Amino acid sequence: MTATTTPPQVRAETPGAKPSAVANGLVLVWRNLKRLPRQPDMVVYGTIQPIMFVVLFAYVFGGSISVGGSNDPRVYREFLMGGIFAETMAFAVASSSVGLADDMKKGLVDRFRSLPIARSAVITGRVVGDLVFNAFVLVVLMLCGLVVGWRIRSTVAEAALAVFILLLFTFAMLWVGALIGLSVKSAEVAASAGLIWLFPLTFISNAFVDPSYMPGWLQPVAEWNPISAVALSVRDLFGNPVGNRPDSFAGDHPVALTFIYLAAIIVLFSWLAVRKYQKAVTR
Amino acid sequence: MAAVEVAGLTKVFRSRKESVRALDGLDLAIPEGTVLGLLGPNGSGKTTTVRILATLLDADEGSARVLGHNVAREPDIVRSLIGLSGQFSAVDENLTGRENLWMFGRLYGLPSAQARDRAAELLEVFDLSEAAERTTKDYSGGMKRRLDLAGALVAQPRVLFLDEPTTGLDPKSRIELWEVIRRRVREGVTLLLTTQYLEEADILADNIAVIDQGRVIAEGTADSLKASVGGERIEVVVHEADQVGVAASVLRRHCEDDVGIEERHRRLTVASSGGASVLVSIIRDLDAEGVGIDDIGLRRPTLDDVFLTLTGHAAERAEATDTRRGAA
Numbered sequence: 017m018t019a020t021t022t023p024p025q026v027r028a029e030t031p032g033a034k035p036s037a038v039a040n041g042l043v044l045v046w047r048n049l050k051r052l053p054r055q056p057d058m059v060v061y062g063t064i065q066p067i068m069f070v071v072l073f074a075y076v077f078g079g080s081i082s083v084g085g086s087n088d089p090r091v092y093r094e095f096l097m098g099g100i101f102a103e104t105m106a107f108a109v110a111s112s113s114v115g116l117a118d119d120m121k122k123g124l125v126d127r128f129r130s131l132p133i134a135r136s137a138v139i140t141g142r143v144v145g146d147l148v149f150n151a152f153v154l155v156v157l158m159l160c161g162l163v164v165g166w167r168i169r170s171t172v173a174e175a176a177l178a179v180f181i182l183l184l185f186t187f188a189m190l191w192v193g194a195l196i197g198l199s200v201k202s203a204e205v206a207a208s209a210g211l212i213w214l215f216p217l218t219f220i221s222n223a224f225v226d227p228s229y230m231p232g233w234l235q236p237v238a239e240w241n242p243i244s245a246v247a248l249s250v251r252d253l254f255g256n257p258v259g260n261r262p263d264s265f266a267g268d269h270p271v272a273l274t275f276i277y278l279a280a281i282i283v284l285f286s287w288l289a290v291r292k293y294q295k296a297v298t299r
Numbered sequence: 300m301a302a303v304e305v306a307g308l309t310k311v312f313r314s315r316k317e318s319v320r321a322l323d324g325l326d327l328a329i330p331e332g333t334v335l336g337l338l339g340p341n342g343s344g345k346t347t348t349v350r351i352l353a354t355l356l357d358a359d360e361g362s363a364r365v366l367g368h369n370v371a372r373e374p375d376i377v378r379s380l381i382g383l384s385g386q387f388s389a390v391d392e393n394l395t396g397r398e399n400l401w402m403f404g405r406l407y408g409l410p411s412a413q414a415r416d417r418a419a420e421l422l423e424v425f426d427l428s429e430a431a432e433r434t435t436k437d438y439s440g441g442m443k444r445r446l447d448l449a450g451a452l453v454a455q456p457r458v459l460f461l462d463e464p465t466t467g468l469d470p471k472s473r474i475e476l477w478e479v480i481r482r483r484v485r486e487g488v489t490l491l492l493t494t495q496y497l498e499e500a501d502i503l504a505d506n507i508a509v510i511d512q513g514r515v516i517a518e519g520t521a522d523s524l525k526a527s528v529g530g531e532r533i534e535v536v537v538h539e540a541d542q543v544g545v546a547a548s549v550l551r552r553h554c555e556d557d558v559g560i561e562e563r564h565r566r567l568t569v570a571s572s573g574g575a576s577v578l579v580s581i582i583r584d585l586d587a588e589g590v591g592i593d594d595i596g597l598r599r600p601t602l603d604d605v606f607l608t609l610t611g612h613a614a615e616r617a618e619a620t621d622t623r624r625g626a627a
């Protein structure tokens with residue numbers, strides 16, 4: 017170590033000055049994006065899995081699942097994509113939950129908590145960073161959809177709204193994942209606890225099948241499921257087949273319902289996650 | 300006013316099965332610009348104290364102040380005044396060394412260019428310039444440790460908390476870190492240092508507090524603590540391991556205090572006020588009993604003796620193993 021002379025007591029801000037949440041958040045977004053090219057396997061598997069779903073459902077189940085009375089596999093494939101978009105973005109929960117659990121385990125969350133930064137910055141940085149990654153996955157999925165025969169049959173404005181809804185949905189789910197990640201003891205637990213409840217949630221919805229063929233008692237669950245609301249909105253906005261539309265508010269106003277759900281999830285879970293962050297006790 | 304003031308600090312960790320009283324009415328005061336060495340056996344509450352002072356943990360009772368600011372009520376101000384390096388290195392494994400330090404600088408509120416300069420400067424100081432562009436995933440334990448310490452110094456904090464900063468460092472890095480710390484203290488920084496290396500406390504600390512089971516059991520300068528455990532010690536290293544017992548009984552015959560025994564090193568230690576004449580009698584008796592002597596001598600008490608006498612546990616003699624592990 018060389019004897020460098022440092023000017024004593026250089027401080028950028030006066031002690032106690034309110035940290036800028038945006039500036040702090042951006043630094044942490046940068047940190048989360050930097051890691052992506054350095055973990056190429058994560059990026060590869062993160063995109064291969066949804067693509068596999070598209071192929072499996074489109075070609076394995078596609079021929080035997082009827083949508084709104086049609087058994088044409090081409091109709092099913094176009095129906096499917098809205099559901100795959102919603103399902104894949106729901107599973108974004110895993111990225112923020114595993115990421116934050118890992119940061120907790122490695123003591124980084126503690127380290128960040130000892131810094132004079134905005135309370136929300138660490139989670140916001142994670143959530144926004146993961147949102148960028150999942151937006152990339154969405155683009156790959158849409159290209160994949162085009163290959164299997166999915167088309168956008170609406171106006172540019174409607175399609176843009178559909179993409180916006182998917183990203184807002186991802187954003188909401190990432191906050192849910194943040195709360196899970198801060199609540200569990202390890203990344204492994206975060207991976208399973210973060211995902212296990214998503215299987216029933218995505219399968220008891222209109223994501224992969226037309227719920228009008230489900231048993232009667234399951235139909236209302238699927239009808240009001242937030243994932244169904246997202247998938248139905250997206251199908252409507254892309255101009256894709258939707259199957260038998262439920263005769264209710266959920267069927268008539270899916271976009272409005274989606275925004276209500278997403279606002280509620282974002283408000284509730286961002287509040288819970290930030291609260292949890294402040295209390296988080298590691299080790 | 301002291302830079303760090305802790306009064307009656309109590310912390311109980313409760314789980315379903317049991318509750319652990321980690322801190323039990325801890326009192327500390329560190330005058331500004333001085334170094335306090337916090338010594339104590341494993342589980343005595345050192346890390347808990349540091350975590351409460353660094354606003355990471357709430358105390359159950361008592362108060363803690365940093366430069367006059369209550370850590371529980373004004374955590375934001377406290378965070379802007381302190382630098383922390385915890386017991387376990389916490390750096391982002393997917394960032395390079397340089398990127399880690401830049402990030403910490405930015406989070407402390409430095410403008411980007413200044414954060415870059417600080418990062419370069421600290422990489423130099425901590426001998427990490429060559430590894431600066433590598434992700435820290437590939438750093439050795441000691442390199443991570445040094446980067447973590449550099450992170451605590453990025454913003455030139457007025458109060459530093461270092462929890463076992465040199466654990467895992469090789470001897471060269473350790474001595475260099477001491478130099479960096481000394482320089483900071485000369486510039487007016489206040490430091491709370493926990494350590495398992497009593498030599499380190501002896502060298503760096505103005506004052507030492509020995510804690511056990513969450514409370515301070517002795518406090519003072521290294522010299523006053525050494526004086527408090529009595530005068531000189533007689534130390535014997537016997538030739539054969541099975542002669543330790545016989546040697547101990549010989550020592551007991553000549554000295555009143557307890558005989559400390561380190562089986563592995565065949566070393567026996569006892570306090571004695573009799574000086575050289577007792578030493579001579581002991582040598583004669585050991586010889587008569589047929590005990591082979593590798594080494595024997597009178598020495599002044601060290602902090603190890605203070606620690607052993609006060610806490611009744613063996614101080615961590617992890618030196619050898621840690622050094623091997625930390626060699627970068």
Ligand SMILES: Nc1ncnc2c1ncn2[C@@H]1O[C@H](COP(=O)(O)OP(=O)(O)OP(=O)(O)O)[C@@H](O)[C@H]1O
Nearest residue numbers: 298299312319321340341342343344345346347348
């Ligand atoms: N999060 C926690 N939950 C439960 N018990 C804890 C927790 N953190 C610490 N403890 C307990 O509190 C006591 C004090 O721990 P602490 O980490 O402060 O000791 P320490 O002096 O730093 O020890 P070491 O020298 O091993 O680092 C120990 O008995 C420990 O088991």
Ligand SMILES: [Mg+2]
Nearest residue numbers: 345346347386
């Ligand atoms: Mg400790």
